[in-house]
Amino acid sequence: MSDEPDKDDRTEEPTQRKLEQAVEKGDVARSQEIGTFFVLCGFTLALLIAAGSSAREATLQLRSFLMNAHQVPSGGDALFHVTAKGVMTGFAALALPLGFILVAALAGALIQHKPLWTTEPLMPKFNRISPMAGAKRIFGKEAWVNFAKGLAKIMLVGVGVWMVLWGERDRLQSFAQMDVSALLPAVLVLTIKLMAGVLAIFAVIAIGDFGYQRFSWYQRQRMTRQELKDEYKNSEGNPEVKAKLRQLRAQRARSRMMAQVPKATVIITNPTHFAVALQYENGQGAPVCLAKGVDAIALKIREVAGAHDIPIVENPPLARALYATVEIDEEIPVEHYQAVAEVVGYVLRLKRRRA
Incomplete structure (x- = not known):
């Protein structure tokens, strides 16, 4: 049996102290869809800003290598240097796009909550190995919500991609006759259009999911009557808390008096x-x-x-x-x-x- 109170017993609104304790333990409202949206934004921004320059740089390097391939020595050390140079060229071409994506991922995490330093999530909890708790995680309400959310994302993104591609169906037929030099810019433009549609859909999904996660987190912090009584007793018995309350009351009374x-x-x-x-x-x-x-x-x-x-x-x-x-x-x-x-x-x- 778990020592945790039943959800039906949590009928009281959480106090400010309860919410602060949850944050201190690392339990905050966080939406994975917000992070996904920001990563997609970073990827799209990388396409707009860095895709052309990165592709041109890689093309020049590859062209130079192929034109002088007959001069590449076949010795072990020389082959290692050539391989290392190729790897460095690839990293240089991908550094800026990956930088955009990394910064976007960090922004997606920071916009939801300020950085927290806590070891609470790393502490072992024996109730996690309980078969009943595992069954609740697999077949519980949260699992069904995530399943429905995944289906909705697939359907909405699929509809958005289909609408963009359907509007470009005439241009897609002409891609087969295009020269490679003209094909790459055309594909880039089409990709950006697809990403714009996907971003619009994910923006709605992310906002809705963050609202749900916030509501779900607040519901998890609800308290039983006994917890509320215990917290009130502990708070009122603390001299520092009493002094703080007296100070707040005096400040409020002074503000009303000055008004x-x-x-x-x-x-x-x-x-x-x-x-x-x-x-x-x-x-x-x-x-x-x-x-x-x-x-x-x-x-x-x-x-x-x-x-x-x-x-x-x-x-x-x-x-x-x-x-x-x-x-x-x-x-x-x-x-x-x-x-x-x-x-x-x-x-x-x-x-x-x-x-």
């Missing part, structure tokens, strides 16, 4: 340490504290207020008292009504005077 500053009526400050943003509208019972802070936060409140042309009034005793006694989104205490009313009245009179 309220532009609505303030007045900012009451101690010039260097405290800042309290108050809002008051006609008919309102008492001014409400929208934001408050000391030092760096107070400086940020003053900067936001200056950017939105909100009056800033320096009153150190009142700023310190309000900071100590009023909370965010609460009305100011009764004992500060008179002092705040004087400040708000001054600001409103200033606004009317400006208007």
Whole structure:
């Protein structure tokens, strides 16, 4: 029996930590069709850019060899050098096309996920040698999906190739009467047309397969209720995680508070340490504290207020008292009504005077 939970028990969405752990183990969504598509792109690009020059270089070398074949010495060392030169000529002709294909293959892997360095896939897993697990891999859902995908690729590519060749059927008949010098460029043009059709088909296949692989990978990461409880328990019991959560909550609260500053009526400050943003509208019972802070936060409140042309009034005793006694989104205490009313009245009179 396997210790792995049944798929039917995995009813919970995976947490961010679960997804990160899967990536750390090398379990990522990866589509072979994306790699195949990029390799075909590299091959087609090699045909467009390097096929002509590589073929001309190889032709010149071969022509030179055949014209001077009678001068080739028949000794062992000389024959070895001639063979080595021929091999090097072949490598030189194929180096650029192979370089295009290699770069395209690497791009196809990197575009799906950043490089990962892990030994997890190399570790032995005894459940892989289980006959039941092997039967599931052979006759399971994934095997049938791959089988259907292979059939669909063969059919779609076959239809695409047939459509291209059918449109060129008149030209194909003339290939038999062509000279070799004219035949090779014609074959190259036809090959590029075929590759263009195949690439168009593989682009659709690759996009669809990547979406399926992504969906399948996400489904594999789903969790049972017990796994979710265990992860929550482990995460909440970690002091570093708690500190990180507190930091995130403080940052979010600070961001929400700063977003309220532009609505303030007045900012009451101690010039260097405290800042309290108050809002008051006609008919309102008492001014409400929208934001408050000391030092760096107070400086940020003053900067936001200056950017939105909100009056800033320096009153150190009142700023310190309000900071100590009023909370965010609460009305100011009764004992500060008179002092705040004087400040708000001054600001409103200033606004009317400006208007």
